[in-house]
Amino acid sequence: MPKEEQIRHSILTVSGDEKIFPLIRRSIRNECIMSAEHRSSAVEARRCILERYYTIVVINSPLPDESGVEFAIDTASQCNASILLIVPAGIYAETVERAADHGIMVIEKPIPVHRINYMMRYLSARQSRLKKLELSVQAAEEKVQEIRLVDKAKFYLVEHRHMTEDEAHRYIGKQAMDHGTSRKRIAQEILDEEI
Numbered sequence: 001m002p003k004e005e006q007i008r009h010s011i012l013t014v015s016g017d018e019k020i021f022p023l024i025r026r027s028i029r030n031e032c033i034m035s036a037e038h039r040s041s042a043v044e045a046r047r048c049i050l051e052r053y054y055t056i057v058v059i060n061s062p063l064p065d066e067s068g069v070e071f072a073i074d075t076a077s078q079c080n081a082s083i084l085l086i087v088p089a090g091i092y093a094e095t096v097e098r099a100a101d102h103g104i105m106v107i108e109k110p111i112p113v114h115r116i117n118y119m120m121r122y123l124s125a126r127q128s129r130l131k132k133l134e135l136s137v138q139a140a141e142e143k144v145q146e147i148r149l150v151d152k153a154k155f156y157l158v159e160h161r162h163m164t165e166d167e168a169h170r171y172i173g174k175q176a177m178d179h180g181t182s183r184k185r186i187a188q189e190i191l192d193e194e195i
Contacts (some may be wrong), residue, residue, distance in 0.1 A: 007128045008034035010053065012081075014045040014071070015060030020086075023113060024058050027120035040064060042071040054081045055127045056120070061087045061095075069095055076102040080130060082123040086111060146184040153187035 009032055013021045021038040039045040042063050049057075057075055061068030072085045076099075083104045087095045092108040099106050107119060150172060157168035175186040 007055070007124075007131045008032060009055045009124060009127065010034050011036040011056045011058070012045060012048060012054040013038045013058045013060070014040075014042065014063060014068070015058075016040055016062070016064045017060060020058070020060050023116050024120065027117045028124055032124060042066045042068065045071065046074070049075060049078065053079060056084070056123050057081045058084045058120075059086065061085060061091075067091075069098060072099060072104050073102050076104055082126050084119055084123060146182070146187075149191070150183050150187045153190040156190060 009028060011024065011028070011033065013024045013036070015021065015038070018038060018040070021036075025033070025036050037048065039048055040063075042065050045057075045059075048054075057072075059068045059072050059075075063071065068085065068087070072083050075081060076083055083102075085095065085099060085104050085106045087106060087108055089108045092106065096106045105119065105123070107115065153172060154165060154168040157163045157171060158165055161168075163171065172183050172186050172190070176183045179186065
């Protein structure tokens with residue numbers, strides 16, 4: 001069985017306390033990290049999210065300029081990043097209630113290091129599954145485009161070269177084999193002749 005391609009993560013840690021950044025960074029294997037950045041406020045982090053895409057966002061609440069909960073909810077609505085929100089024990093239940101419907105994972109402080117490792121592994125696996133799903137959808141969309149293009153070319157052959165639909169289908173397939181190319185490309189060439 002071929003080895004599965006590992007997704008490389010772009011991680012943003014947002015925390016007024018810089019001590020959490022190394023813990024987050026160490027919790028994912030180096031070969032799985034494309035980039036890891038730390039910002040100390042929601043304002044700085046919002047700017048970063050507008051400029052680039054992150055696969056994982058970790059928010060250590062409260063932030064110097066806001067609680068961090070609104071920032072987490074805003075981030076969840078803007079992108080497909082997996083979000084981990086770390087909150088003080090006193091507001092944990094209330095925060096879970098607000099954040100759960102947005103797909104935000106919430107954990108309470110204090111956090112043992114092994115729990116951070118577990119959470120980051122979970123978020124990494126979630127992003128890998130999302131990436132696979134995205135690639136599957138993209139492949140399906142490309143296949144649908146190819147079918148539409150081939151059907152359009154077959155219709156052209158039926159109308160202008162007086163072939164039957166089966167003859168047009170076989171013609172496109174044979175041309176693709178003879179030229180060592182895709183049916184999509186042959187269909188495109190046929191339609192380009194029409195112009």
